[in-house]
Amino acid sequence: MAKAKTVYACTECGGASPKWQGQCPHCGAWNTLVESLAAPAPTRFESVAGVRSAVTPLASVTAQESERIPTGLSEFDRVLGGGLVAGGVALLGGDPGIGKSTLLLQASAALGATRKTLYVTGEESVEQVALRAQRLGLVQAPIELLAEVQLEAIVAAISGLAPEVVIVDSIQTVYTEALQSAPGSVAQVRECAAQLTRLAKKSGVVIVFVGHVTKEGALAGPRVLEHIVDTVLYFEGDPHSSFRLVRAIKNRFGAANELGVFAMTERGLRGVTNPSALFLSQHGAPVAGSVVTATLEGSRPLLVEVQALVDPVQGGTPRRLAVGLDPQRLALLLAVLHRHGGVDTGGYDVFVNAVGGVRIGEPAGDLAILLAVESSLKNRPLPEKSIVFGEVGLAGEVRPVQRGQERIREAVKLGFTTVFVPAANRPRQAIDGARVIAVQRVDEALAALREL
Numbered sequence: 473m474a475k476a477k478t479v480y481a482c483t484e485c486g487g488a489s490p491k492w493q494g495q496c497p498h499c500g501a502w503n504t505l506v507e508s509l510a511a512p513a514p515t516r517f518e519s520v521a522g523v524r525s526a527v528t529p530l531a532s533v534t535a536q537e538s539e540r541i542p543t544g545l546s547e548f549d550r551v552l553g554g555g556l557v558a559g560g561v562a563l564l565g566g567d568p569g570i571g572k573s574t575l576l577l578q579a580s581a582a583l584g585a586t587r588k589t590l591y592v593t594g595e596e597s598v599e600q601v602a603l604r605a606q607r608l609g610l611v612q613a614p615i616e617l618l619a620e621v622q623l624e625a626i627v628a629a630i631s632g633l634a635p636e637v638v639i640v641d642s643i644q645t646v647y648t649e650a651l652q653s654a655p656g657s658v659a660q661v662r663e664c665a666a667q668l669t670r671l672a673k674k675s676g677v678v679i680v681f682v683g684h685v686t687k688e689g690a691l692a693g694p695r696v697l698e699h700i701v702d703t704v705l706y707f708e709g710d711p712h713s714s715f716r717l718v719r720a721i722k723n724r725f726g727a728a729n730e731l732g733v734f735a736m737t738e739r740g741l742r743g744v745t746n747p748s749a750l751f752l753s754q755h756g757a758p759v760a761g762s763v764v765t766a767t768l769e770g771s772r773p774l775l776v777e778v779q780a781l782v783d784p785v786q787g788g789t790p791r792r793l794a795v796g797l798d799p800q801r802l803a804l805l806l807a808v809l810h811r812h813g814g815v816d817t818g819g820y821d822v823f824v825n826a827v828g829g830v831r832i833g834e835p836a837g838d839l840a841i842l843l844a845v846e847s848s849l850k851n852r853p854l855p856e857k858s859i860v861f862g863e864v865g866l867a868g869e870v871r872p873v874q875r876g877q878e879r880i881r882e883a884v885k886l887g888f889t890t891v892f893v894p895a896a897n898r899p900r901q902a903i904d905g906a907r908v909i910a911v912q913r914v915d916e917a918l919a920a921l922r923e924l
């Protein structure tokens with residue numbers, strides 16, 4: 473018998489090397505190469521989809537919108553871009569215990585009413601799934617369960633049952649006999665996901681994988697899964713709060729960066745239709761260091777409270793801590809505040825936090841962070857019902873942000889009355905009941921704040 477060919481695959485980037493080395497030649501990571509069976513020659517996505525590689529003029533191709541299969545959970549459908557797509561493969565990643573199985577069981581129950589749905593559980597027994605269904609009030613849901621971890625058996629079950637939707641919870645537990653490496657290893661996860669994906673493309677079944685996130689925050693089996701599947705969703709949330717966010721990182725069938733918001737209740741996940749209210753903490757009166765900003769999450773504006781605490785250094789070097797935003801960005805903003813606003817925080821510890829476990833990824837929150845720092849430093853709250861957004865440049869300019877009007881509208885809708893915006897985002901028409909403070913520079917914003 474020919475000896476099976478082995479390669480050394482990097483657990484960080486998935487890159488393969490013919491021999492073991494201390495450093496991955498592809499991504500430069502150290503001690504990440506593990507032995508695995510040589511994967512079959514990489515198949516391009518097109519050939520997986522069964523499309524012949526004939527050359528076709530673009531104009532002669534008739535684009536067809538793929539049919540959407542709504543999951544019945546509107547927030548989940550929003551991140552998916554309207555629902556699951558036949559033949560599409562999605563990956564739902566997240567920390568253990570965040571609610572992946574709960575969400576997918578709820579979605580299966582709703583889907584099962586109209587589509588044959590198979591729930592493959594590799595982590596829990598069917599009894600455990602039934603227990604969860606009982607808790608969710610879904611015992612009567614028309615779902616087929618399969619407790620199985622062997623790929624060949626799962627494929628056989630799918631062929632036999634011919635479901636329209638398959639949930640695989642989780643892909644890390646699935647293994648194939650064809651490989652000797654342990655279940656959960658890079659080679660196993662990659663091979664099993666690739667085979668199931670091929671099956672989905674060939675048969676038109678929808679497959680949703682559950683994937684665990686490693687301690688470092690990467691999907692285990694690492695990034696190899698992300699480019700195999702069509703849609704990558706991440707489940708995130710502060711373990712101490714009941715709110716859960718599902719974020720689309722990649723979506724071949726819809727917008728990436730879309731956000732779905734859920735609350736974990738006693739009886740499962742409930743979609744939150746007005747998420748802006750969530751990320752604002754309830755203060756009886758205005759509080760120094762607290763500023764509300766409007767970020768854009770996918771297609772919708774989201775109001776988020778930024779809190780800063782600026783406190784004299786207790787010996788040693790001043791500390792800078794950012795939760796829910798980039799610490800480098802905070803350092804940069806403090807430098808701008810010093811140089812262009814004349815506000816020196818060198819002798820202070822600066823802590824900044826985005827409330828509610830949300831992450832502010834876009835620079836539109838810059839001005840809010842600056843004003844929060846200034847407000848805490850001077851111990852002077854902003855006027856009640858103020859909202860601030862704008863990107864801050866290194867030259868001290870306040871730059872416009874995209875879709876400023878929508879952000880302002882969302883804020884006004886929620887009762888905000890004072891709006892700090894970049895001059896270029898100033899609304900063309902006055903807004904009823906709102907005072908707009910449009911600024912071009914950081915010092916202008918600080919001066920306006922001091923006059924209020």
Ligand code: TYD
Pocket residue numbers: 566567568569570571572573574575604607608736737738739740741
């Ligand atoms: P689960 O879906 O099992 O998480 P995952 O599959 O991502 O590991 O969710 C587990 C947590 O959710 C657990 O801590 C209990 C909680 N939970 C509720 O609060 N309410 C519910 O109705 C359910 C089913 C779970």
Ligand code: MG
Pocket residue numbers: 572573574595641
């Ligand atoms: Mg689970």
